[in-house]
Amino acid sequence: MQITKPHAVLLASPGMGHLIPVLELGKRLVTHQDFHVTVFVVAVDVSGENISKLLDSSSEHLDVLMLPTVDISGIVDPDENFVIKIVVTMHESLSAIRSAICGMKIRPTALIVDLFGTEAMAIADELEMLKYVFIASNAWFLAATIYGPAVDKKVLDDEHINQKKPLKIPGCTPIRFEDTLEAFLDPNDPLYHGYLSVGRVIPTADGILVNTWEDLESKTLRALKDDKLLGCVARTTVYPIGPLARAVEAVAENQVLEWLDMQPTESVIYVSFGSGGTLPSKQMMELAWGLEQSQQRFIWVVRPPLENDVSGSFLTVGNGPVGTVDYLPNGFMNRTHNVGLVVPMWAPQAQILEHPSVGAFLSHCGWNSTLESIVSGVPMIAWPLYAEQKMNATMLTEEIGMSVRSRELPTERIVEREEIEMMVRRVMVMDKERHAMKNKVKELKNSALKASSKGGSSYNSLSQLTKDCENRFQCLKVKAEG
Numbered sequence: 497m498q499i500t501k502p503h504a505v506l507l508a509s510p511g512m513g514h515l516i517p518v519l520e521l522g523k524r525l526v527t528h529q530d531f532h533v534t535v536f537v538v539a540v541d542v543s544g545e546n547i548s549k550l551l552d553s554s555s556e557h558l559d560v561l562m563l564p565t566v567d568i569s570g571i572v573d574p575d576e577n578f579v580i581k582i583v584v585t586m587h588e589s590l591s592a593i594r595s596a597i598c599g600m601k602i603r604p605t606a607l608i609v610d611l612f613g614t615e616a617m618a619i620a621d622e623l624e625m626l627k628y629v630f631i632a633s634n635a636w637f638l639a640a641t642i643y644g645p646a647v648d649k650k651v652l653d654d655e656h657i658n659q660k661k662p663l664k665i666p667g668c669t670p671i672r673f674e675d676t677l678e679a680f681l682d683p684n685d686p687l688y689h690g691y692l693s694v695g696r697v698i699p700t701a702d703g704i705l706v707n708t709w710e711d712l713e714s715k716t717l718r719a720l721k722d723d724k725l726l727g728c729v730a731r732t733t734v735y736p737i738g739p740l741a742r743a744v745e746a747v748a749e750n751q752v753l754e755w756l757d758m759q760p761t762e763s764v765i766y767v768s769f770g771s772g773g774t775l776p777s778k779q780m781m782e783l784a785w786g787l788e789q790s791q792q793r794f795i796w797v798v799r800p801p802l803e804n805d806v807s808g809s810f811l812t813v814g815n816g817p818v819g820t821v822d823y824l825p826n827g828f829m830n831r832t833h834n835v836g837l838v839v840p841m842w843a844p845q846a847q848i849l850e851h852p853s854v855g856a857f858l859s860h861c862g863w864n865s866t867l868e869s870i871v872s873g874v875p876m877i878a879w880p881l882y883a884e885q886k887m888n889a890t891m892l893t894e895e896i897g898m899s900v901r902s903r904e905l906p907t908e909r910i911v912e913r914e915e916i917e918m919m920v921r922r923v924m925v926m927d928k929e930r931h932a933m934k935n936k937v938k939e940l941k942n943s944a945l946k947a948s949s950k951g952g953s954s955y956n957s958l959s960q961l962t963k964d965c966e967n968r969f970q971c972l973k974v975k976a977e978g
């Protein structure tokens with residue numbers, strides 16, 4: 497096929513939480529910006545129903561291609577942290593990425609990688625393509641990631657990590673030690689050094705796309721542009737292009753949605769910990785009791801408990817059997833069957849949050865989930881578990897005011913049933929507090945819509961990126977013809 501428009505290759509690292517936003521970016525580039533897009537999917541396992549549905553997203557100008565799966569079993573211990581598994585899988589996939597690009601009839605104009613794909617930017621250099629990094633999270637997270645390696649080591653290691661002082665980032669809200677990125681926690685961990693090198697490489701891209709918008713994070717975005725603040729660290733153009741939240745597509749005959757159709761308006765709390773979140777068994781029990789005692793309707797996406805790994809299902813959730821739910825309190829299912837629905841492993845989240853019967857979302861605060869809640873106008877209970885989720889929870893609760901959260905972090909202490917019951921009531925029962933959260937989130941929903949619509953700040957930002965790619969496309973065309 498003759499490609500007559502700019503062509504971007506997007507690289508998605510393993511995990512549904514990574515693939516979903518990259519696909520959304522691909523769709524946005526095709527529908528709003530007239531790009532041709534190829535998404536390369538790097539996956540650990542593609543046998544699951546959910547992932548194969550996503551791989552079916554190809555359309556006229558969007559090709560979704562699976563790269564050959566690589567066997568990392570001889571390199572990485574099966575019990576290793578999922579981040580290490582992703583990093584190694586991406587590294588081992590580099591030659592397949594290079595061959596796939598070289599095998600294309602017309603060289604793509606740009607390579608857009610996610611946070612775990614920065615090593616592939618060398619391929620873009622070699623093949624004279626533009627290279628961009630897509631941060632599927634917010635600008636505050638981006639600021640912390642690129643500022644980490646730039647800050648004096650004494651400040652990061654001694655003051656922030658050892659003395660637990662907040663990390664001051666020029667022009668941004670400081671990060672409290674309790675909220676800091678997991679990767680910063682241990683200077684002796686290879687992850688710490690790996691993460692700092694990624695933070696160093698990101699600014700070498702031709703641009704950084706970030707899944708946020710001006711009205712949501714104006715202060716941080718200003719700091720990223722200002723050379724007297726973070727501009728000299730970012731060094732490249734930052735394009736706020738969000739929110740890229742998942743488009744709500746029709747789902748054929750889904751039991752959960754049919755159940756929601758029968759519930760009163762805003763009467764159901766949706767409980768889910770994203771694609772990776774898992775809780776220890778005692779916490780699962782307390783959550784079950786808290787939901788039951790709150791006497792509110794609920795939908796709860798459950799996973800078998802894990803004792804010491806809150807991100808335990810990140811690479812496996814789309815795959816494998818659902819199993820039986822035998823880890824909840826005795827009789828819980830019977831006692832709650834009129835008011836609650838327990839869904840094993842995976843539910844159509846974007847559709848659920850958009851449903852008028854949903855009144856609140858108890859979430860691990862993954863950025864995709866957060867954006868889906870915002871664009872659906874749904875207030876939250878912030879229950880952060882890993883990665884940058886503690887920063888997100890603080891932003892949502894303390895800066896924005898669209899969520900409540902437990903007194904102590906759920907990763908530090910089991911949150912007990914009474915506190916859960918209280919949080920569910922605060923976010924579900926219509927009083928001044930819920931009213932304020934609801935208003936706040938509605939305001940954000942409107943500003944999100946405006947930013948992504950034609951002429952809005954994120955729309956314009958993506959158009960600017962397109963212009964840069966078009967210029968490069970024309971240069972390549974002239975070169976090829978001459």
Ligand code: UDP
Nearest residue numbers: 513516770771772842843845862863864865
């Ligand atoms: N998701 C879903 N059904 C589930 C759990 C998650 O559709 O049962 C989707 C959710 O809508 C979101 C993504 O998976 O788009 C999770 O991304 P997020 O950034 O919230 O968290 P992560 O999984 O990366 O920790």
